[in-house]
Amino acid sequence: MPTSSPRIAFIGGGNMARSLIGGLVAQGTSAASIAVAEPNAAARDALVADYGIAAFADNTDAARNADIIVLAVKPQVMRSVCEPLATLAAGTLFVSIAAGIGCAQLDAWLGGGRAIVRCMPNTPALVGAGATGMYANPAVSPAQSDAARTLLQGAGITVRIADEALMDAVTAVSGSGPAYFFLLTEALQAAGEAQGLPPDAARALAVQTCLGAGRMLAESGESAATLRQRVTSPNGTTQAALDSFEADGLRDIVRRAVEAATRRGGELARQSAQ
Numbered sequence: 001m002p003t004s005s006p007r008i009a010f011i012g013g014g015n016m017a018r019s020l021i022g023g024l025v026a027q028g029t030s031a032a033s034i035a036v037a038e039p040n041a042a043a044r045d046a047l048v049a050d051y052g053i054a055a056f057a058d059n060t061d062a063a064r065n066a067d068i069i070v071l072a073v074k075p076q077v078m079r080s081v082c083e084p085l086a087t088l089a090a091g092t093l094f095v096s097i098a099a100g101i102g103c104a105q106l107d108a109w110l111g112g113g114r115a116i117v118r119c120m121p122n123t124p125a126l127v128g129a130g131a132t133g134m135y136a137n138p139a140v141s142p143a144q145s146d147a148a149r150t151l152l153q154g155a156g157i158t159v160r161i162a163d164e165a166l167m168d169a170v171t172a173v174s175g176s177g178p179a180y181f182f183l184l185t186e187a188l189q190a191a192g193e194a195q196g197l198p199p200d201a202a203r204a205l206a207v208q209t210c211l212g213a214g215r216m217l218a219e220s221g222e223s224a225a226t227l228r229q230r231v232t233s234p235n236g237t238t239q240a241a242l243d244s245f246e247a248d249g250l251r252d253i254v255r256r257a258v259e260a261a262t263r264r265g266g267e268l269a270r271q272s273a274q
C-alpha cells in the first residue's frame, strides 16, 4: 500500500457504489483518487457531476492504476468482471461487496494468490450511518487491512468477521436490513393513514419515530428490550400493539426472513459459479 492516499477504482457504479463513493467524498477523500467503471453513460455522467470523480466505460481503464479495486457489480456478472482483471499487479487489493460470493471463488477468477477483502456494507453508508461486516483472506497484509478499514470508515461502523461462513448472515441482518426498516416505516405510515391521519403527517411521524428509535438504540447504551419496556405503560396503548405483534408471530416472521436472505446468499454464490 502506498503511504499517500491509495487510488481506488470502483467496478460498477450502481446503488451501493454510489453510497460508498458518497461516504468517501463526504469524509474528505480526494475525488482525484477515485475512479469508477460503469457501462451506463447516464450513470457515469451523474457520478462525475455529483462527486467529481473520473468515470470510465471500460473496467480495465478504471482499474489499471488502482491500489484498491472495489468489485461492486451484481453477483451474476462477477465472474465476467473478475477474469479480465487477473492480469493486474500482484499487490492490488480487491474489495468485494457482492452478496454470497466467497474469497476462494473470487481468488480463482482473479488468477490466484490475491489479497481479497470480502465485505458487506449497506446503503446508509451514503449518510455515514452504514454498518459493514468485513472478512479478509490470509493474503491480505496488515497495511491492506488498514486501507480497507479506511476505505469503509466514511461509510459508518465496520465489524470484523473472523469466520467467512458468517458473511451470508451479515448480509441477511445488515446488508439487506435497511430494507426491513423501510418496509416497517411504509407499513406504519399506511396504518396511520388507515386510522385517518393525512399522508404528510403519517409520513413525518413514522420517519421521525424510526430515526428517534434508531438514535436511542445507538446512543443510550441500553438494550432494545429495555427501551421497548420503557415505552410500554401497563395495559396501555403500546401493550395493545405489542400483544398484537406477538400474537401474529412477529419474531418468527423476522427469523424466517433472515433465514431466507441467508439461504439466498448461498444460492447466489452457486449461480455465479455456473
Ligand SMILES: NC(=O)C1=CN([C@@H]2O[C@H](COP(=O)(O)OP(=O)(O)OC[C@H]3O[C@@H](n4cnc5c(N)ncnc54)[C@H](OP(=O)(O)O)[C@@H]3O)[C@@H](O)[C@H]2O)C=CC1
Residues within 6 Å of the ligand: 011, 012, 013, 014, 015, 016, 017, 037, 038, 039, 040, 043, 059, 072, 073, 074, 075, 077, 080, 081, 097, 098, 099, 120, 121, 122, 123, 175, 176
Ligand atoms: N444495494 C445494496 O443495498 C447492497 C448491495 N450490495 C452488493 O453490491 C453489488 C451491487 O449491487 P447494487 O449496487 O445494488 O446493484 P446495481 O445494479 O445498482 O449496481 C451494479 C452496477 O454495475 C453495473 N454493471 C453491470 N455489468 C457491469 C460490468 N460488466 N462491468 C462494470 N459494471 C457493470 C450496472 O450497470 P447497469 O445497470 O447498466 O447494468 C450497475 O450500475 C451486488 O453484488 C450486491 O450484492 C452489498 C451491500 C448492500
Ligand SMILES: O=C(O)[C@@H]1CCC=N1
Residues within 6 Å of the ligand: 099, 171, 175, 176
Ligand atoms: O439484495 C441484495 O442482494 C443486496 C445485498 C444486500 C443488500 N442488497
